[in-house]
Amino acid sequence: xxxxxxxxxxxxxxxxxxxxxxxxxxxxxxxxxxxxxxxxxxxxxxxxxxxxxxx
Amino acid sequence: xxxxxxxxxxxxxxxxxxxxxxxxxxxxxxxxxxxxxxxxxxxxxxxxxxxxxxxxxxxxxxxxxxxxxxxxxxxxxxxxxxxxxxxxxxxxxxxxxxxxxxxxxxxxxxxxxxxxxxxxxxxxxxxxxxxxxxxxxxxxxxxxxxxxxxxxxxxxxxxxxxxxxxxxxxxxxxxxxxxxxxxxxxxxxxxxxxxxxxxxxxxxxxxxxxxxxxxxxxxxxxxxxxxxxxxxxxxxxxxxxxxxxxxxxxxxxxxxxxxxxxxxxxxxxxxxxxxxxxxxxxxxx
Numbered sequence: 001x002x003x004x005x006x007x008x009x010x011x012x013x014x015x016x017x018x019x020x021x022x023x024x025x026x027x028x029x030x031x032x033x034x035x036x037x038x039x040x041x042x043x044x045x046x047x048x049x050x051x052x053x054x055x
Numbered sequence: 056x057x058x059x060x061x062x063x064x065x066x067x068x069x070x071x072x073x074x075x076x077x078x079x080x081x082x083x084x085x086x087x088x089x090x091x092x093x094x095x096x097x098x099x100x101x102x103x104x105x106x107x108x109x110x111x112x113x114x115x116x117x118x119x120x121x122x123x124x125x126x127x128x129x130x131x132x133x134x135x136x137x138x139x140x141x142x143x144x145x146x147x148x149x150x151x152x153x154x155x156x157x158x159x160x161x162x163x164x165x166x167x168x169x170x171x172x173x174x175x176x177x178x179x180x181x182x183x184x185x186x187x188x189x190x191x192x193x194x195x196x197x198x199x200x201x202x203x204x205x206x207x208x209x210x211x212x213x214x215x216x217x218x219x220x221x222x223x224x225x226x227x228x229x230x231x232x233x234x235x236x237x238x239x240x241x242x243x244x245x246x247x248x249x250x251x252x253x254x255x256x257x258x259x260x261x262x263x264x265x266x267x268x269x270x271x272x273x274x275x276x277x278x279x280x281x282x283x284x285x286x287x288x289x290x291x292x293x294x295x296x297x298x299x300x301x302x303x304x305x306x307x308x309x310x311x312x313x314x315x316x317x318x319x320x321x322x323x324x325x326x327x328x329x330x331x332x333x334x335x336x337x338x339x340x
Binding site for chain 1: 090114115118194310313
């Protein structure tokens with residue numbers, strides 16, 4: 001699968017789950033796995049870090 | 056079969072560890088993304104795959120807090136409870152709660168305008184540490200060492216003017232070794248602890264690159280952690296302490312959605328397993 005931002009190849013591990021974040025190794029953009037059905041993976045733009053994030 | 060639900064908004068290794076441990080213990084699990092869950096005033100717990108108990112693990116404090124209120128509205132057992140999250144999420148409320156319950160905590164000053172905060176600083180003297188009421192990972196925490204730095208920070212606060220920016224939380228700067236102690240408590244029981252050593256400066260947040268090192272839980276740490284846990288209402292917590300040269304251990308923070316990835320790798324106890332077992336013990340009989 002290619003990065004929607006820069007078209008670089010994204011490595012999505014086989015055991016990755018919906019909700020996990022995938023980072024593009026080239027442009028650094030973060031994507032969230034929106035759905036996953038075998039090798040068919042849908043990505044969406046990951047949320048940026050919010051002021052209230054963290055512990 | 057008993058089912059554990061993990062509510063998340065960003066799936067991190069902590070949530071996957073919890074899911075794995077619940078499965079290994081023989082429980083069904085469900086993962087629920089808070090971002091895509093819709094709730095209304097007629098919602099019932101049966102409308103969702105919430106299982107028998109929910110571990111609320113949102114990385115966003117406000118999202119997790121409000122999601123928990125919805126869960127409790129539907130009579131779902133959620134960990135941590137709304138009241139606990141509400142106390143821990145606001146540093147002023149948390150500090151007042153600790154002090155009220157005789158948990159040693161740094162002396163802290165509250166002001167409700169920049170003028171008043173500045174007046175207090177001039178009266179008490181420098182340095183004091185300013186912290187945002189809401190916020191994590193050490194963001195916005197900085198020592199005010201002199202009048203110039205205080206004026207700069209106050210000005211930025213006045214420009215930002217967020218809903219919490221007019222409330223000033225200023226804390227004494229604790230004289231301590233360049234580290235703090237994180238104790239994880241589960242159901243008022245300390246299960247593991249680590250030192251967090253600052254790489255540079257005075258912040259010791261792991262998220263900022265502080266170096267974690269396993270810490271043996273002393274009797275004093277245990278007693279204070281239990282007291283702090285009970286003060287905020289219990290559950291699964293991260294109690295942060297500093298070793299004050301004069302006062303001994305002081306608790307400066309109690310964290311609601313505790314991160315444990317680093318500590319889990321080195322702790323003797325299986326932290327996610329203990330969390331799941333605690334969640335199961337909370338299911339209403």
